[in-house]
Amino acid sequence: MDVSLTMWLLTVLGLCALVAADFFIGGRKPHEVSLKEAGTWTVVWVVLAALFGLGLLALGGGEPAGEFFAGYITEKSLSVDNLFVFVLIMAKFSVPAAYQQRVLMVGVLIALVLRAVFIGAGAAIIANFSWIFYLFGAFLIWTAWKLIQEARAGEQEEEYEENRFLKAVERRFPSTDRYHGTRLFVVRNGQRLMTPMLIVMLAIGTTDVLFALDSIPAIFGLTQDPYIVFTANAFALMGLRQLYFLIGGLLRKLVHLSYGLSVILGFIGVKLVLHALHESGVSVPEISIPVSLGVICAVLAVTTVTSLRAARKAEDAAGARDRQGADV
Template structure:
């Protein structure tokens, strides 16, 4: 897809305008986000992503549009897994509910900037070395196997472990032990201190980079166009804040999510290996975007249905609390 500098600049400008509008309309005043509000904004971001995909179809044809939708759905599904960790982070830092949306908004912006750097690096590697697809493919297959292993072992992380960057910041910069509204810095006894609000924002943004280690190679398995990779990531991340409040209570019911994500990552890993082999001159079949998009949608649908069925069955099997005789 031929993308001019003007189109890049316009796209980034529109995305910034959407983020600013989101902040002033729904995120400027700290408040507890209701399910209704989260549902409306989730629908808005999905509609915007659909409109952008339609624009790509009109501008460049069905192939780029199909790659965008496949990448967007993949990134969106992988971002749901991020929400489990975001809940742990919110709990560890005891973030008041009225400030959680502010934390998520700026945490996601930090994550988007960091992902943009990852995407630029990945695009440079892909453009110079076709064999990197073997590495991406092998890494995704290994990640898929790891997800299945963890799901079968029923391992759940009950605590959030700070990454090295976050530990370095909290160790070198003095901070307060309580929140001061939405302030990131305060001056106390002549000293400039950072607040827990800034620390938890950095925790959200930098932790997302760990998830980008598998999501970025995954989307490069669907398209090698940096423009599509970036916009698919942007639209998936920008709706993540509302998704957190919309399905936060339902996450524990998605008991088969790890299996579904492992199938998707494994499938894309195989697709990358086949593509790398084809680029190397081997006569092997390649997996097209229509098939990729179909597999992703079907796997997510089946995973969601079976998860809800399993959760309902487990809830029905729980014994009712016995009543004590007076």
């Protein structure tokens, strides 16, 4: 899809306007986010993404629209995995409930800027080195295998460990030991100090870089159009704050999520390898976008259903054990 500089600028300005509206309507005043508010804004962002995809359909045809929807759904599903870590970060820094939405909003914006850098770098590499698809494909297949191994072993992060960047910031700049509303800096005895609010925002934003290492190659496996890659990431991330509050209690029930994500990453990895072989002149079948979209949606649907059933069985079994213990 040929996108002019004007279209890029209008898109970025449009996204900035949406972010500003989100902030001034729902996020300007610190407060605890209700399920109703989270649900409403989640629907709003999903509808906006759908309208954008339909706009691509009208302007560019079915191919870019299909690539956007496939990329958006993939990025959205992979971003759910981020929420597990966000929960751990919020707990480690003891973020008050009223300030969590502000933390997530700024943290997600930092993540989006960093992802834009990754996307630009990825697009430049792909344009000059087509063999990079072999590396991307192999990396995704390896990541998929690693996810399956971790899921089978029952491994799950129980504590958040600060990354090197965050540790360096904390060593270099002194900070306070308590929150001061939503302020990022305070002056005490003539010294400018960071607050935990800034630290946790940086934690959210920089931690997402680790997730971008597999999500960016994954979406480049669906489309090589930087415009679609960026917009799919933007819409997926900008709805992440509301999704955090909406399904926070549901996260622990998605016990098969790692299996579903591993299948999706493995599938896209194979798609990338086939595409690389095709670009090298080898006669191999390529996986179309409609097939990719169908596989991704089917895997997510099956994963969600089996996760909820497994969680319900576990709850029933726990309840039965509790009743037996009470009888004894």
